[in-house]
Amino acid sequence: QQQVKQSPQSLIVQKGGISIINCAYENTAFDYFPWYQQFPGKGPALLIAIRPDVSEKKEGRFTISFNKSAKQFSLHIMDSQPGDSATYFCAASIGDSSYKLIFGSGTRLLVRP
Amino acid sequence: KAGVTQTPRYLIKTRGQQVTLSCSPISGHRSVSWYQQTPGQGLQFLFEYFSETQRNKGNFPGRFSGRQFSNSRSEMNVSTLELGDSALYLCASRRTSTDTQYFGPGTRLTVL
Numbered sequence: 164q165q166q167v168k169q170s171p172q173s174l175i176v177q178k179g180g181i182s183i184i185n186c187a188y189e190n191t192a193f194d195y196f197p198w199y200q201q202f203p204g205k206g207p208a209l210l211i212a213i214r215p216d217v218s219e220k221k222e223g224r225f226t227i228s229f230n231k232s233a234k235q236f237s238l239h240i241m242d243s244q245p246g247d248s249a250t251y252f253c254a255a256s257i258g259d260s261s262y263k264l265i266f267g268s269g270t271r272l273l274v275r276p
Numbered sequence: 277k278a279g280v281t282q283t284p285r286y287l288i289k290t291r292g293q294q295v296t297l298s299c300s301p302i303s304g305h306r307s308v309s310w311y312q313q314t315p316g317q318g319l320q321f322l323f324e325y326f327s328e329t330q331r332n333k334g335n336f337p338g339r340f341s342g343r344q345f346s347n348s349r350s351e352m353n354v355s356t357l358e359l360g361d362s363a364l365y366l367c368a369s370r371r372t373s374t375d376t377q378y379f380g381p382g383t384r385l386t387v388l
Binding site: 199269 | 309
């Protein structure tokens, strides 16, 4: 019940296309859902995060869509660029314990020029 | 503002040895969390420290321990190393008034 399931494992998108990564969870106590981006040799960096009181959050080319009833959330990268090629992780945490993130398994995104 | 720093960046140890990794959080951040990243298990929470106290621990054996100093710097220790402990160990710091965790570059531990 503590798992966060992420798909797909890998994704290839053409430059300018839309990249979509999906995550699903079981524990309804989760109330903080961040997405992290990780480049090789670097630590994960926060991209965007959402709480269940909103269904969508947009920051630049990155959008989180959140479906509370389905217990799913997704990351959309609009106008994908080669520089977006990285591994993306969804995560979830509970209440005041946002320091304890439960991560998805990661999606390796490759954006072709 | 300097980011989270971790030392050393790379370590090679042999089975049975012990290792200590260090993390310096962003100035003003009092919460420090540690994660283990492996290809097989992904990113897993190890433990979190706040005001020199461990508040939460993940599902790891007692060989994994840590501590935090009064300046918020943190160390984690792994004793009696096993081959399966080979991983990237990540430290993250957080200002307690926010949710955002900032990760360091990690320490790559290889156990031979």
